[in-house]
Amino acid sequence: MSQDEPQANAATAATPTGYEVVQTYLKTLDNSPGVYRMLDAKGRVLYVGKARNLKKRVSNYAKPTGHSARIARMISQTASMMFLTTRTETEALLLEQNLIKQLKPHFNVLLRDDKSFPNILVTGHDYPQIKKHRGARREKGAYYGPFASADAVNRTLNQLQKVFLLRNCSDAMFETRTRPCLQYQIKRCSGPCVGKIDAEGYATLVRDAEDFLSGRTTKMQENLAGEMQAASEAMEFEKAAILRDRIRALTQVQQAQGVNPRGVAEADVIALHMEGGQACVQVFFIRAHQNWGNRDFYPRTGAGAGPGEVLQAFVGQFYDQKEPPRLILLSDPLDEQDLMSQALGEKLGRKVEISVPLRGEKSELVANAQRNARESLGRKMAETATQARLLEGLAQAFDLVGPPQRIEVYDNSHIQGAHAVGAMIVAGPEGFMKSQYRKFNIKGDDLTPGDDFGMMKEVLTRRFKRLLKEDPDREGEHWPELLLIDGGAGQVSAVHQIMEELGVTDIPMIGVAKGVDRDQGKEEFYRRKKRPFALKRNDPVLYFIQRLRDEAHRFAIGTHRAKRAKAQGATPLDDVSGVGAARKRALLAHFGSAKAVSRAGLEDLKAVDGISETLAETIYGFFHDKG
Numbered sequence: 001m002s003q004d005e006p007q008a009n010a011a012t013a014a015t016p017t018g019y020e021v022v023q024t025y026l027k028t029l030d031n032s033p034g035v036y037r038m039l040d041a042k043g044r045v046l047y048v049g050k051a052r053n054l055k056k057r058v059s060n061y062a063k064p065t066g067h068s069a070r071i072a073r074m075i076s077q078t079a080s081m082m083f084l085t086t087r088t089e090t091e092a093l094l095l096e097q098n099l100i101k102q103l104k105p106h107f108n109v110l111l112r113d114d115k116s117f118p119n120i121l122v123t124g125h126d127y128p129q130i131k132k133h134r135g136a137r138r139e140k141g142a143y144y145g146p147f148a149s150a151d152a153v154n155r156t157l158n159q160l161q162k163v164f165l166l167r168n169c170s171d172a173m174f175e176t177r178t179r180p181c182l183q184y185q186i187k188r189c190s191g192p193c194v195g196k197i198d199a200e201g202y203a204t205l206v207r208d209a210e211d212f213l214s215g216r217t218t219k220m221q222e223n224l225a226g227e228m229q230a231a232s233e234a235m236e237f238e239k240a241a242i243l244r245d246r247i248r249a250l251t252q253v254q255q256a257q258g259v260n261p262r263g264v265a266e267a268d269v270i271a272l273h274m275e276g277g278q279a280c281v282q283v284f285f286i287r288a289h290q291n292w293g294n295r296d297f298y299p300r301t302g303a304g305a306g307p308g309e310v311l312q313a314f315v316g317q318f319y320d321q322k323e324p325p326r327l328i329l330l331s332d333p334l335d336e337q338d339l340m341s342q343a344l345g346e347k348l349g350r351k352v353e354i355s356v357p358l359r360g361e362k363s364e365l366v367a368n369a370q371r372n373a374r375e376s377l378g379r380k381m382a383e384t385a386t387q388a389r390l391l392e393g394l395a396q397a398f399d400l401v402g403p404p405q406r407i408e409v410y411d412n413s414h415i416q417g418a419h420a421v422g423a424m425i426v427a428g429p430e431g432f433m434k435s436q437y438r439k440f441n442i443k444g445d446d447l448t449p450g451d452d453f454g455m456m457k458e459v460l461t462r463r464f465k466r467l468l469k470e471d472p473d474r475e476g477e478h479w480p481e482l483l484l485i486d487g488g489a490g491q492v493s494a495v496h497q498i499m500e501e502l503g504v505t506d507i508p509m510i511g512v513a514k515g516v517d518r519d520q521g522k523e524e525f526y527r528r529k530k531r532p533f534a535l536k537r538n539d540p541v542l543y544f545i546q547r548l549r550d551e552a553h554r555f556a557i558g559t560h561r562a563k564r565a566k567a568q569g570a571t572p573l574d575d576v577s578g579v580g581a582a583r584k585r586a587l588l589a590h591f592g593s594a595k596a597v598s599r600a601g602l603e604d605l606k607a608v609d610g611i612s613e614t615l616a617e618t619i620y621g622f623f624h625d626k627g
Helices: 019-023 054-061 069-077 089-103 150-164 171-176 199-213 218-233 237-256 307-318 337-348 360-397 452-470 489-502 540-568 581-591 594-599 602-606 613-624
Strands: 034-039 045-051 080-085 118-123 130-134 141-144 266-275 278-287 290-297 327-330 353-355 407-415 418-428 438-441 482-486 509-513 524-527 530-533
Touching: 019 054, 019 080, 034 054, 034 089, 045 054, 045 069, 045 089, 054 080, 089 307, 089 337, 118 150, 118 199, 130 150, 141 199, 150 199, 150 237, 150 290, 171 581, 199 218, 218 237, 266 307, 266 360, 278 307, 278 360, 290 360, 307 327, 307 337, 327 360, 337 353, 360 540, 407 452, 407 540, 418 452, 418 540, 438 452, 438 540, 452 489, 482 489, 482 540, 489 509, 489 524, 581 594, 594 613, 602 613
Parallel strands: 266 327, 327 353, 407 482, 482 509
Antiparallel strands: 034 045, 034 080, 118 130, 118 141, 266 278, 278 290, 407 418, 418 438, 509 524, 524 530
């Protein structure tokens, strides 16, 4: 892959833009495939595109007429271009999607809030654990998924534990148990940790669970029914009752999954609905003939893209970090469907079929997904309209220049200064912008425990120093138009002083205090150099502010609890060089506690599985060579 030098001059008021600028690049281009970027006078990327033939594609932009309104607007803003040549058009397509996700150009279709999906993991232990897993597949074991949400995984795991009685405890807990835990008592685990089931019996349960997750359920239920009948005839009524409960729980799992297609073993069903310049893409996950949930997405449509372009961009960006299934069913054909299929297949190392079904069960699946997309977009548009009215009401209530497009709400959480964290949530015209939330581990060593002013100063200083560094001209979308602070006049004054020190004094801020008796509904609002006031108890703007404050508090508390839980699980072994998670588990399982490890002799440490002689000496020296 080679790169041509960007031919962009420094942005000035006189910088030429438009199709004539594009024409100047035609002389330097050949017929290679590649990716091009269109930039405005300030060097911001307007659009990223790919071409089978760069010269031919760019020549289309060099014409003064014949463009859609969207493309004409983009060309009129173009002041320079950059090019990357590739060996193949497939390579160009993959590179294009990577650059779009990285640069987020205004005129491209963008997939927003593209998070990883959870899986169910059956670990590679001798007595495997069944658990939720999110992120890269680093742990050994069998993975089943993806599921649409953590809730979908949790519901399935809850039922699977009733059916198959597999353990969900950690390996360290499993190794150190001496008596059955509560999960065994409530019939959610077969108790392998204390020998309530032998290795062969537990392996059968694991095999049954994997058969279920692989879609082989009919034979399993027949076998269970046969075992129940045999147990009943042998007068083993307790065993028969257990098998009956397993059959019942298994049926509940299948009913909870809803539509389970017979003719589609593995597919992602992707349907698009567009209305009023907005789009909703609904994705259903079909695995092992089972419906594993659905997720809706609201991509930015690039200021007027058509269905084919929207779905093309969505599919390319959606599978950028995800493994595609063997079959992808679509509601609309992609602009370059065969090329996308080839690109995903090359990336995966096997064939990926992309299809727009017109009849049969597959068509019904797509129609169901498209109906969900239409209904979801309708709800989203209604919520957006309500949100717009609330933002307008907020602007009127607090004398703002206009409805704020980005509101940042800050809160702190700690227990007597311990495990202190700061939290920032963000809201805008489309509601809470959860991908923009940020958490701050309070680092100030010189802070007095419980010093909320000091914590807020650290959080805001870090937040706005970074903003000033990354976007000093405020050209991006990350500068807030309103700050909400939990507190009264003192907090507002302190925050103003902090912002003054940073040279940022033009962002309105509002302090939200609980008011008389700290009663919700009697909140008082503080602004600098203005008298505090309250809103009527039934004012929708008051409810809106309460929701913002409560969301910030929820996020701060959750972040604090996660930090505290992590600290409680920490041991001195975390600081020993060469001791990772697996060796830490082995040491704790062998000795029972970190304190016992610290007191262990050198020969005892060498006796632990996975601990070499050199590492044993390192561990022994860590605890005994401190003078």
